[in-house]
Amino acid sequence: MTVLVRGASLLGGPRADLLLDRGVITELGHLSAPAGAAVVDADGLLALPGLVDLHTHLREPGREDAETVESGTAAAAAGGFTAVHAMANTEPVADTAGVVEQVWRLGRDAGHCDVHPVGAVTVGLAGRQLAELGAMAESAARVRVFSDDGHCVSDAALMRRALEYVKAFDGVVAQHAQEPALTAGAQMNEGELSGRLGLAGWPAVAEEAIIARDILLAAHVSSRVHICHVSTAGAVDLVRWAKAKGWPVTAEATPHHLMLTEDLAATYDPVYKVNPPLRSAEDVAALQEGLADGTIDVVATDHAPHPREAKDCEWASAAFGMLGLETALAVVQHTMVEPGKLDWAGVADRMSVRPARIGRLPDHGRPLEVGEPATLTLVDPTARRTVQAADSLSRSRNIPYAGLSLPGAVVATFLRGRRTFGGRA
Numbered sequence: 001m002t003v004l005v006r007g008a009s010l011l012g013g014p015r016a017d018l019l020l021d022r023g024v025i026t027e028l029g030h031l032s033a034p035a036g037a038a039v040v041d042a043d044g045l046l047a048l049p050g051l052v053d054l055h056t057h058l059r060e061p062g063r064e065d066a067e068t069v070e071s072g073t074a075a076a077a078a079g080g081f082t083a084v085h086a087m088a089n090t091e092p093v094a095d096t097a098g099v100v101e102q103v104w105r106l107g108r109d110a111g112h113c114d115v116h117p118v119g120a121v122t123v124g125l126a127g128r129q130l131a132e133l134g135a136m137a138e139s140a141a142r143v144r145v146f147s148d149d150g151h152c153v154s155d156a157a158l159m160r161r162a163l164e165y166v167k168a169f170d171g172v173v174a175q176h177a178q179e180p181a182l183t184a185g186a187q188m189n190e191g192e193l194s195g196r197l198g199l200a201g202w203p204a205v206a207e208e209a210i211i212a213r214d215i216l217l218a219a220h221v222s223s224r225v226h227i228c229h230v231s232t233a234g235a236v237d238l239v240r241w242a243k244a245k246g247w248p249v250t251a252e253a254t255p256h257h258l259m260l261t262e263d264l265a266a267t268y269d270p271v272y273k274v275n276p277p278l279r280s281a282e283d284v285a286a287l288q289e290g291l292a293d294g295t296i297d298v299v300a301t302d303h304a305p306h307p308r309e310a311k312d313c314e315w316a317s318a319a320f321g322m323l324g325l326e327t328a329l330a331v332v333q334h335t336m337v338e339p340g341k342l343d344w345a346g347v348a349d350r351m352s353v354r355p356a357r358i359g360r361l362p363d364h365g366r367p368l369e370v371g372e373p374a375t376l377t378l379v380d381p382t383a384r385r386t387v388q389a390a391d392s393l394s395r396s397r398n399i400p401y402a403g404l405s406l407p408g409a410v411v412a413t414f415l416r417g418r419r420t421f422g423g424r425a
Helices: 069-078 097-110 133-138 156-169 192-197 204-221 233-244 255-259 262-267 281-293 328-337 344-358
Strands: 003-010 015-021 024-029 038-041 046-049 051-056 081-086 114-117 172-175 224-227 249-253 376-386 405-415 418-422
Touching: 003 376, 046 344, 051 069, 051 328, 051 344, 069 081, 069 097, 069 405, 069 418, 081 376, 081 405, 097 114, 097 133, 133 156, 156 172, 156 204, 156 224, 172 204, 192 262, 204 224, 204 233, 233 249, 233 281, 249 281, 249 344, 255 281, 255 328, 281 328, 328 344, 328 376, 328 405
Parallel strands: 003 038, 003 046, 051 081, 081 114, 172 224, 224 249
Antiparallel strands: 003 015, 015 024, 046 376, 376 405, 405 418
């Protein structure tokens, strides 16, 4: 179908009409609607390249009670995402070509956004033996990102071998930086508050020690490492140091670590229990600064759905994780755009261009220009909404922003010219 998007502000700048035809942007300017074209009135809306998430838990296969590829990617499209990377901690684990191809095909069949499976680094996420990295890279899913997320590749020799292996096909190892010996039984950020609440503390050094080791390993073998969900000021400093050295290191911050602080643990509400934990206000400020200056490359949601019984219980027994796909852009607008720390071009860079580059997705994160894929998101930056858990398209309801008023609203999402969410005609 041919679509004319009329009067959108491109990345918050000049207004233009975009003609979407046969999956690409065919014309740009002040246009008349061709016969038979659908017209989308984008007056007052921003046009951004489709968002790309490097860190999504879709749970299928095996945990369809929490999420499916269908429901998770519907939530992604509602959040403005046109591509997501599905983490490997499914049941069975995505550690073979067969499982990653299954996830890839489920995403293709659902059609809400492109699904790029993340392959496990080790067999069964057990940290003892490398998984079939080459076979997953050569499969129909063309895996380029590998992670044991939820578990740290804590064995330094195994991490080195993984980094060496993925070089052959330009892959990247995405590390969950958590030294297990320092976090046994940990429940929240270690500090004065954890002591007062009687919850076992999760020290910042548990994250920073693994990051320090892995950036040195990446430099040693000249291979790409990506640091998942950076959460401490010290971690930001380590990534900044590695980048100053010119080492092949990238990093992500989650929306919740950009906004929420450890103080919420005082409610004992398990919706705020997450891995890594919510940190101090000083850590949040350092993450925002790191995202603003480019030390932190991307915002990644770490969308982690759980069934009600996994969160509707006492804190110590609750699962770690929060939903994030449908609220990510609003949180970034609230924490970064409204205070003037990023403009909309910067948002496009951190939420589309760079994650597509890290994940090696050549058809995403592209400029909104003639001849480029018609993969874009229309956003109303003036809208304001109160987040309601019941409104989520996810199967789960563990949303930490429920009841909060957040800015902005995704109005429509297009994947190669096909509308996958919304629309205002």
